[in-house]
Amino acid sequence: MQPLRIALAQVAPRLGALDANLERHRGLIREARAGGAGLVVFPELGLTGYLLSDLAAEVAMRLDDPRLAALAAETAGELSAVVSFVEESSDHRLFIAAALMEDGEVRHVHRKVFLPTYGQFDERRFFAPGDIVRATPSRLGVGVGIAVCEDFWHLQTPQLLALDGAQILLNVSSSPGRDLAASNEVGLGTASSWRTLMRTYAQLTGSFVVFVNRVGVDESMTFWGGSEVIGPSGAPVFSAPFFDDDLYLVDVNLDEVRRERIALPLLRDERLELQARELGRIIAERAGLAVDTTAEPGAGPGLDVAPSRKRPTARDAAEAPEAPGEPIRLRSRRR
């Protein structure tokens, strides 16, 4: 029996207010410890707030910043914490970082690899992408894989972390809620999508998935919370309420990973050499360094589709008897 009490710090950071957020983190780490937690997880950029823009450089910290050391000191004696902040590297790149702090020191740092720069997001303008996805051993007795928000919108992240030895996949997020269509399963389109991802990753990798999303408001964005712990079978262990600022304690049994991975050995059966080989081929083909054996005849170097092929246009689609993907009722005119 490997019981673990996880504290989900679903908090609303104050934008740019590093000192106030540090103080809140310290308080919550103590509260989590008092509640018997072995692991406390804070959201993406919990120490700084999300929508920083040019403020990012002003709240950035080096990894040897005494303020981080002081925060890490709070974990001395049987406690692990994941905190997130803006990291400035020695060559002055700014990263969205998430650090695992254990037994009083920083054990591991993950730098957000995938920076969404589309739609309402503009991260690549202000931040450098991390280049490394690695699991890390932890005092919890199992490997831990840390990812930040958008990192989980790419299949390779949870897969690499699990293959690298993680049995707990941690995603810390600042996910803004959007799409209130009444047809959504849980009243919020963003939440429905996230829930699908997390259950899928947990089941396909036979790992616990811990998702901690912030709440509160930065400018136009409202962050929806809804933090979760998903068991290695893909079934949710705990789902926090949307929008509430609170610390949630969740008990899990890490032995479940063993049971699931033996019963459903999907991770065991992953074909790493096959994937690496095919990826190597695709990379060479995309770079125009190899003949693309799967491309259409006439496709240019690095492209899979030939330029001459007739493709359906929007007008063709509109003239088709039924516009694909649209409910039929929309074809009737209503005045």
Added chain:
Amino acid sequence: MSAVQAVPTDDAGRPLFELPDELAIDTDVARRVISGFIRGQLEQAGFERLVLGLSGGIDSGLVAYLVAEAIGAENLLCILMPYRTSSPASRADAETIAADLGCRSELVEITAMVDGYFGADGGTGAGGDGVRDASALRRGNFMARMRMSVLYDRSVAFTGLVVGTGNKTESLIGYTTLFGDNACAFNPIGDLYKSQVRQLAAAIGVPKAVIAKAPSADLWPNQTDEGEGSFSYPLLDRILYWRIDRRRSTDELVGMGFERALVGRVEGLVARSEFKRQVPPIAKLGPRTAGVDYLYPRRRPGSARS
């Protein structure tokens, strides 16, 4: 959490409004998000109170209810600002809303301000002889900007921010007065189409009479939005939703059954009013220019009123 209320009905059992399926929202989630948004904006700015112009229409009515839900009616000041030709029924509706909420309300007639500029009863106003025959459009815009001036003045006396009441439909088609009714510190309903405003208004308890009446800018007697634009809100909302939110092309909209001429007309309104939805451009001259490459959040440590 999903909360889809049936469209409420009038005394005769007819639906109060038409709600296209694709526009229906989860009103519980919307109220939760908007409440947090209002509180968050105030907290970051260092204010606790809000001022709004209450016309008696559904948009400002809904915002009044949302503000009361978020921060309590005692922190809301509603200003009624009729002109001498404004509909007495609108004013009565506004008074009903303020009484129902139990919030403060003040009456500021803008007649003397408007007539003082354009002139009245054959006399010349401050604007000179040239404005005596000014069009209804000019007069309407002037009234909207007078109301804005009153709101911003009263907001200082009340120690509050001005909360916006414009909806997404009117913003997208440009049916607003620049620096007039669209002026505000923040807007909690600016991403809701008119049909969604109606749905949310019904859910939060805006009086049925306010929900059911024909929307009007009330800039001249018997004006209605739909009469002036010759459209219906549900249809307009659907076109905007599919074109903008769901990125469908004109041809795809026609394929879905919308009239090509109407779609084209709506697209023209949207394109022509793009300037109303954006901050005016500053000529880029220096090394760092606000809004171009000087990009800070509106509120950060030190920017709140203390």
